[in-house]
Structure formats: structure tokens, C-alpha cells
Amino acid sequence: MATEYPHRIALLGLGTIGLSMLAMHLRRPDTSITVYDPRPDYESQIRSTLPTLLDSPGSPTLIDDLIRTTRLKLSTTVAEAIQNATIIQEQSPEVTSSKQALWKEVAGLAGPDTHLWSSSSGISASAQASGCSAADRVAERLLVAHPFNPPHLMPLVEIVPGPETEAERVEFVKKYFGDIPGPAVSGGDQSASQHYRPITLHKEVPGFVGNRLAFALLREACYLVGEGVVSARDLDSLVTASLGPRWAGSGVFESYHAGGGEGGIGAFLQKLAPTIQDVWGDLGQIDIQGEQGWKDLVVQQTEDAYGPYTPETRKKKQEMLRDVVELQKKKWGEL
Ligand SMILES: NC(=O)c1ccc[n+]([C@@H]2O[C@H](COP(=O)([O-])OP(=O)(O)OC[C@H]3O[C@@H](n4cnc5c(N)ncnc54)[C@H](O)[C@@H]3O)[C@@H](O)[C@H]2O)c1
Ligand SMILES: O=C(O)[C@@H](O)[C@@H](O)[C@H](O)[C@@H](O)CO
Numbered sequence: 001m002a003t004e005y006p007h008r009i010a011l012l013g014l015g016t017i018g019l020s021m022l023a024m025h026l027r028r029p030d031t032s033i034t035v036y037d038p039r040p041d042y043e044s045q046i047r048s049t050l051p052t053l054l055d056s057p058g059s060p061t062l063i064d065d066l067i068r069t070t071r072l073k074l075s076t077t078v079a080e081a082i083q084n085a086t087i088i089q090e091q092s093p094e095v096t097s098s099k100q101a102l103w104k105e106v107a108g109l110a111g112p113d114t115h116l117w118s119s120s121s122g123i124s125a126s127a128q129a130s131g132c133s134a135a136d137r138v139a140e141r142l143l144v145a146h147p148f149n150p151p152h153l154m155p156l157v158e159i160v161p162g163p164e165t166e167a168e169r170v171e172f173v174k175k176y177f178g179d180i181p182g183p184a185v186s187g188g189d190q191s192a193s194q195h196y197r198p199i200t201l202h203k204e205v206p207g208f209v210g211n212r213l214a215f216a217l218l219r220e221a222c223y224l225v226g227e228g229v230v231s232a233r234d235l236d237s238l239v240t241a242s243l244g245p246r247w248a249g250s251g252v253f254e255s256y257h258a259g260g261g262e263g264g265i266g267a268f269l270q271k272l273a274p275t276i277q278d279v280w281g282d283l284g285q286i287d288i289q290g291e292q293g294w295k296d297l298v299v300q301q302t303e304d305a306y307g308p309y310t311p312e313t314r315k316k317k318q319e320m321l322r323d324v325v326e327l328q329k330k331k332w333g334e335l
Contacts, residue, residue: 125162223284226294
């Protein structure tokens with residue numbers, strides 16, 4: 001008789017995020033995963049990509065072994081994928097109407113208590129649930145668990161419940177992610193400290209928090225390159241030589257609290273108020289659908305600096321990310 005795992009996840013959408021989520025979920029021994037993607041070639045994508053995302057590529061029969069032991073099942077329909085699922089997690093395209101249609105399809109088929117999670121970067125749970133019948137209680141069960149790419153390595157999970165999402169479901173998702181072991185560290189074992197860091201937002205706002213911060217920085221970076229103040233490569237180097245290392249150890253507020261001396265962040269904000277206000281008043285007001293001169297410069301300079309992003313580069317950068325996160329975890333208690 002096939003093992004019935006306590007957590008039975010249906011992963012809908014196996015692209016960049018879905019494949020990384022699959023590698024992440026497989027680290028939990030108490031979880032089986034059924035996957036679905038309308039792309040006809042998604043099985044070959046799993047076979048070629050998943051081994052590169054796991055802590056160790058494993059044997060050449062890895063995928064077949066996972067299927068044989070029922071830890072992994074490939075489906076050809078949503079209905080088949082979500083059958084008997086305790087959790088349904090979508091990583092479908094970032095299109096509101098597409099996610100709404102998917103949840104409507106799921107609502108009529110899923111068990112009444114199944115947890116519903118979206119990996120969306122910025123489409124709220126309430127927007128995604130808005131097309132569903134109240135009787136299906138999708139709004140009460142749906143929440144966003146927004147990862148930063150790649151989820152199999154990056155610790156942040158932004159939990160964004162809708163106004164009707166049941167509180168116990170928020171607690172459940174926080175515990176589920178909090179209990180997922182981190183990637184194996186050098187020496188082969190998994191680091192003892194918690195890897196995933198779910199952060200729960202109190203309100204639904206476009207882009208949630210992580211992307212709002214990231215896109216605010218992106219906007220100013222694009223403006224500065226567009227104005228010829230700095231090159232794209234030098235701006236990247238400036239970030240990795242200053243803000244990057246700083247923020248890996250202390251976040252925005254803690255850093256300025258430290259910078260304020262004895263008076264902490266209050267003194268910092270008071271002492272630097274004129275300069276901060278001058279900068280805030282001068283920040284670039286570019287519009288991504290507006291005048292595109294800055295965009296041509298950003299794209300050209302980034303391509304000149306880095307060329308095509310090769311699998312070797314991606315692998316090297318993921319190893320750097322893994323090392324940074326592992327170092328944080330060794331100090332996590334002090335952060
Ligand atoms: N890429 C990132 O950096 C990143 C980070 C965090 C969150 N996200 C979010 O994750 C989601 C997926 O993004 P991605 O980058 O993996 O996109 P992607 O284009 O790589 O993958 C999307 C996958 O969804 C499949 N798909 C299309 N329609 C579907 C349907 N009806 N049901 C199930 N699957 C369907 C596609 O075939 C494709 O394989 C988006 O909501 C995105 O905002 C992306
Ligand atoms: O940076 C990331 O990995 C996430 O914030 C993503 O959400 C990313 O911003 C884009 O894929 C936006 O869709």
C-alpha cells in the first residue's frame with residue numbers, strides 16, 4: 001500500500017518558481033508532491049532541472065525513485081493534481097484573470113479544508129479569490145506565500161492573508177515553512193537553525209513589502225543610469241560593496257539605529273533630516289510606461305556588463321547566495 005504522507009501538496013505551475021518550490025518541499029520527509037503544468041514538456045523540464053536544484057543531484061534514477069515511492073506524482077489535469085491534496089500551491093503566470101480562473105477551477109474540486117496558497121509577487125489573495133463563489137470559501141482559505149527567487153535557497157516567505165483568510169491558516173503556513181530544513185551545508189549535513197523566515201503582513205498592498213522595497217531601489221537605480229550619473233555595472237558594485245553586506249547583517253532600521261550613535265535612529269533621523277529631505281525631494285520619478293530613454297541605457301549597459309546569463313553564472317550566484325544565507329544562520333541568533 002502506498003504511503004499516505006501527512007502533507008500532500010498539489011503544485012500548480014512548474015516554471016522558475018514551481019520547480020524551485022518542488023525542490024524545497026522535497027526537503028520535508030513528511031510531504032508528498034503532485035505536480036501539474038499545461039506545458040507538454042514539463043516532465044522533461046523536471047528531469048533536467050530538478051536535480052540541479054536539490055542539495056545533491058542524487059542518482060540518475062532520482063526522479064523515477066521519487067515517483068516509485070509516491071513522493072512525487074506528475075498529473076495531466078488540475079483535477080488529478082489536487083485530488084486528496086491537503087495544500088494547493090499555485091505558481092502560474094502573474095496574471096490576475098489567470099489566477100482567478102485557476103482558483104475557480106480548484107474551488108469546485110478541492111476538499112473543503114484544503115489550504116490554498118499563491119506564490120504571486122503582487123496579486124493579493126482577495127483579488128485572486130474575487131471570482132469564486134462564497135459557498136466555496138476560497139477567500140477564507142487562500143493566502144499569498146510570496147517567495148523571493150529562488151525559494152529553495154532564499155529564506156524569506158512573505159505571508160499575505162486576505163481580509164477573510166482564517167487566522168489558523170496563517171499559523172499553519174508559517175509553521176509549515178518554518179519547519180522546512182534548509183539546504184545541506186558544506187560537510188553534507190543540514191544546518192540546525194531554522195532556515196525559512198515567514199514574515200506576515202497586516203495589510204494587502206500592491207507588491208507586498210519585499211517587492212515595493214526592491215522596486216523603489218530599482219526605480220532610483222534606473223533613474224541614475226538614465227541620467228548618466230553612474231553606469232549599471234558600477235551601481236551594482238556600489239550595492240554589493242556597501243548596502244549588500246550591511247543589509248545581510250542588519251536591516252534598514254537597525255542599520256540606521258546603529259548609525260545614530262547614542263541617540264539611535266531617532267538621533268539619526270533628526271541629524272540627517274535636511275539631507276534626507278533634499279534626497280527624497282530629488283528622487284527619480286520615471287514611469288515604466290513613459291519615456292523609455294533610461295530603459296535603453298539600462299538594458300544596453302546591463303547586457304554589456306554581464307552578457308547572456310549562463311547556467312554556469314546562475315550556478316555560481318546560487319552558491320554565493322547559499323553561502324551568505326548559511327553565514328547569516330550561523331549568526332542568526334545575533335541578528
Ligand atoms: N520569477 C520570480 O523571480 C518570482 C519570484 C517570486 C514569485 N514569483 C511568482 O511566481 C509565479 C510564477 O512565476 P514564474 O517566474 O515561475 O513564471 P514562469 O513563467 O516561469 O512559470 C509559470 C508556469 O505556469 C504554467 N501555467 C500557465 N498556466 C497555468 C495554469 N492555468 N495552471 C498551472 N500552471 C500554469 C506555465 O506553463 C509555466 O510553466 C508568478 O505569480 C510570479 O509573480 C516569481
Ligand atoms: O525578487 C524576487 O525574487 C521576487 O520579489 C519576485 O517577485 C520578483 O520581484 C519578480 O519575479 C516579480 O514578479
